[in-house]
Amino acid sequence: MKSLKKGAITLSLAGALALSAVPLNSTVVEAVGNGPGYGGNETINTSILTTYSEMADFLKKQDAKQPQMELEVIGQSVKGRDLYVAKYMSNPENPTILFLTQQHGNEQLTTEGALEFIKHLGTGKMKGVTDNVNILVVPMLNADGAMGDVDFSLDDYVASGDRNLPRYNAVGVDLNRDHIDKIQPETKALHENVMSKYDIDYMIDLHHQGASSERDGELVSGSILYPTTPNADPEVVEGSKKLGAVVFDAVDSTGWGHLGKYRGGDAETISRNGIAVEYGISTLLFEMRGMSDHEYEPYVLGQKSNGYLIKQTITTLESTVRAIADGSIDTQDTSFWDTLAFQQTRETE
Ligand SMILES: [Zn+2]
Numbered sequence: 001m002k003s004l005k006k007g008a009i010t011l012s013l014a015g016a017l018a019l020s021a022v023p024l025n026s027t028v029v030e031a032v033g034n035g036p037g038y039g040g041n042e043t044i045n046t047s048i049l050t051t052y053s054e055m056a057d058f059l060k061k062q063d064a065k066q067p068q069m070e071l072e073v074i075g076q077s078v079k080g081r082d083l084y085v086a087k088y089m090s091n092p093e094n095p096t097i098l099f100l101t102q103q104h105g106n107e108q109l110t111t112e113g114a115l116e117f118i119k120h121l122g123t124g125k126m127k128g129v130t131d132n133v134n135i136l137v138v139p140m141l142n143a144d145g146a147m148g149d150v151d152f153s154l155d156d157y158v159a160s161g162d163r164n165l166p167r168y169n170a171v172g173v174d175l176n177r178d179h180i181d182k183i184q185p186e187t188k189a190l191h192e193n194v195m196s197k198y199d200i201d202y203m204i205d206l207h208h209q210g211a212s213s214e215r216d217g218e219l220v221s222g223s224i225l226y227p228t229t230p231n232a233d234p235e236v237v238e239g240s241k242k243l244g245a246v247v248f249d250a251v252d253s254t255g256w257g258h259l260g261k262y263r264g265g266d267a268e269t270i271s272r273n274g275i276a277v278e279y280g281i282s283t284l285l286f287e288m289r290g291m292s293d294h295e296y297e298p299y300v301l302g303q304k305s306n307g308y309l310i311k312q313t314i315t316t317l318e319s320t321v322r323a324i325a326d327g328s329i330d331t332q333d334t335s336f337w338d339t340l341a342f343q344q345t346r347e348t349e
Helices: 003-019 052-063 108-120 184-193 235-252 271-279 303-325
Strands: 070-076 081-087 096-102 136-140 204-207 213-215 222-225 257-261 283-290
Touching: 003 213, 052 070, 052 081, 052 108, 070 184, 081 184, 081 283, 096 108, 096 303, 108 204, 108 235, 108 283, 108 303, 136 184, 136 213, 204 235, 204 303, 213 257, 235 257, 235 271, 235 283, 235 303, 271 283, 283 303
Parallel strands: 096 136, 096 204, 204 283, 222 257
Antiparallel strands: 070 081, 081 136, 222 283
């Protein structure tokens, strides 16, 4: 345990450095652009977020209500929480997409959106879609982190409420650096009982980043990226770019959405690269704006933005399943990637 905790500190610093060029001694970020920032005076209360048990209850209720849905336990977290996959597999011949949320415990709004998406799949709103596309949803992979049930201190975390949400799992490991070794029970469950078990064509890995990235002078609501490792098959990468084209069109055209190109590395320990190489799946990383909690204040976004960020997740999931179901994903123009600017970190005074 001790060595793992030590690992967490190293990862935490590395994470902070990788995530931002914001000087660590900078003052509070101004609330500007696409939504309110934390600004030191906005409420960040984690009590309004769905708890793990509320999520489990919700999934079981939807499972009972939706004939086309099947809920399966894929394994347990370090602390023994059941991890779920919600499956819509009407025809093995259909193309299949996987949505993964909250590998990082403090990135919760992606899960809130995914649960709403699951609810929509059981209503007339999405009628007929699941006849032509198979859908897998793994929500809240880091269930222990999401509940703050971890073996390290959360004393310095910013949010108030009944729990704090760290990035790492219960023993301080970053699950999205464990996709080659698959040592943690959460990552192992995902690979053994989802990745290896189904013939998956597409995957969107949903995250949150800091709150002060901008593209073309305006704060982004999120940023996207395809696999960048040189070992990924070019056809797989092209599929990722098409997936990204669907997401960009659906989100960036809404008026409230503004997407940039994420600056991401080539490491295959992260899912965007590792899963593309290991399984030949066209992956897309989606990094939404602002985290639900963190030790570092400017990463955390006030809850006034929750509405549009949850909506951004729902829009992303619904637009991509529709495009795969009707085949329009195959004719997507991927040339926008060549002109889409990388996000930049907004300079603070
Ligand atoms: Zn993340």
